[in-house]
Amino acid sequence: MSTLAGSPALKVQVMCEGIRYTPALGAAAAHSMPNYYPYRFKPGEPDPTGRGSATIPYLINTPDGTEIRILGDGDSPWHIEGSQAEGYRLVDDRSGRSVSVAFEPMYPWLTQKTSDGLPFAQAGVQVHGDMLVVNVAPGCEYFLHKHEGQSMRCAFCAYGAPDERTKHLGQIAGRVEILQPTLERMREAMDAVIAQTEIRHIYLVGGSLTDARKEGERFLQLARFVKAHNRHRIPVALGSGAIADDQIAQFKAEQLVDHVCFNLEMWSEPLFNQVCPGKARYVGYARWIEALETAVRHFGRGHVYSAMVAGIELEPEHGLEWEQAARTALEGAEDLCGRGIIPVYSLVWPSGGRQRPDYHARIRNYFETLITGYAAIRRRHGLEVSDGFMCHRCAYMQLECDLDRAAKAAA
Template structure:
């Protein structure tokens, strides 16, 4: 089916398409197929879907917007009331509980309504599943000595499993000649501030430690923290990029040794700098390579290509495995961006063939890439264009799963339990397919 699928063939989601893919991709759980479709299309939350559901955790906009339209254009409460994630189950396909990141899109065919007082997701007139919204952690009731709310400093995602510390909410790759073409970190910061929301650009170590102390005392769900933020090309707060990011795990691990598993999402550093993070207590390293094809990397990640370069980036990823161990190096790529216009491949087959080369390169070395599903956000260089067809994501999941199984690799650490009905990673379905044996 992927052989002849071109960019022009991006049919809107329908139950018929889902049913056809259910028959074709029997090696993929239906939870993963539906999840990828919802991620690529977003959700239209009707006002009724916010009523009668009690308190729940709304979107903290923890790094990117992940919305299909600007915050200022969201209506009917979606700008403040949309949940961080949803967990759907049951419905037409009898889904096991599936955690999916919220991406607001008032034009989506997926509509969240209310059925007998319960949020329920529909595609056309068909019920896809009843929805749960994530609970608010008890420690969200506090406020720091500096007056900051916990969700601004150390929000949780993945149904409470991951503490997400975006310690620098901008990026020094700036403007279309440097910014990654799919990324809206700088734009999201501006729109959050423009909306009058508290949105701290550079987070103080003291604020983070204060919130982490509440988590340590009150929370049993959070198991991992991620330290991340934009790239630092010169200096930030009179510190180099390495020293700036290093201060956070050093402080956290000093105050709460081994309380959580520490992860770092940052640029690809040289081995000696990786060792500093390993020594500080960071266990998992995500030097995201974004897109495998070298020519696309230079077009889509112009700043990274200019300052570090594709060859150096890939070498550093491989070298970092000597420091952290191959299974603890988990670089991300942006699933679907290799089909973006105007630079991307013209067919799904070309895109998958390229991406699979990268998967095989890394997995043959014991390094397991993960991916997030590309969301065309309006303020990015790539702008509001149609995302990839659903068949692309099915082919990508199949390629990922087959390569993972070929090399008999362990489940990536720091992501919780794998498999349908268990996975909490919410921005792609790579964890949902692990261990799935197929259906008749």
């Protein structure tokens, strides 16, 4: 039922169907930005490594600059051929179609260290294409709490609690302040990244606190530091939770950020409560939307966003077929755009239902219906994703920028 063409169509297919392992894909890992998740071989799948898992690259780039995250799947009809010397090709088994691709390179900063010996890769920075993500407090306190036996973590999230894994950043449970040595190490890493690759967006994120005001205090500290050291005046986006209204106003008054992105994640209060129980308990659905509306009043239409997870509604426990899930998501897009808020949809593979023969087809049908319908909604409301917030070169699991670019090219 595809209504897409060109790079957007390719991107959706590969996002929804994944890529299976080949020796060429494994070899590419030696000179590419590594994937955060290793490739795990399925039972019975040929495993040339003999280890059951393998490091693979993180991101694919097509000749026109489209960026696609690599999700390993042994059942995928897509695979990689070629080599670094002769170039790589993404091949579709079904048609024999071959597309020239490159992998996001392993820049020198990935193996370099701060002046006191901490690897830059552990200093609280990540890169997606031309976006620098600053995350010096990744531990999420929702992981520490349960209510009536239910974890307060978001169902899709892999951040984890502040624990031994975040100690090198000085993050421990209950501490709001970011330690000065952590900020200085992040600055060194940020400077190295910007010197080695083109960065056009900076995105400030972090794990949630159960107290929204304290979370706002932490992000104010971070944003002030980044502003003081952002010598190239790269546009900055705030990716906190739904903080207090007066703190939102403070970000604007001090001109700390250019864009705001409070991630509602899921439209409809029942789904929000199920998928994001911590956000529901410690902030609330209505308050989250109110905070986004406050941000629109201060920053204006076109500068306020909400990341949304697309696909988790297809988990069996929600009892939705893809048509109903797409309708609900589009109702949310219409409502949010009417308030001047721009949702950005990231594909999330449902972990359940893999035994269904239509597993991949329903994900793709759902996502294509959502993103094409949402493109029409954005046009109707006169909203466009700002090039300062994100673009096709960093939108590795999102399609809004790709569709807007294709529409402009066709006009």
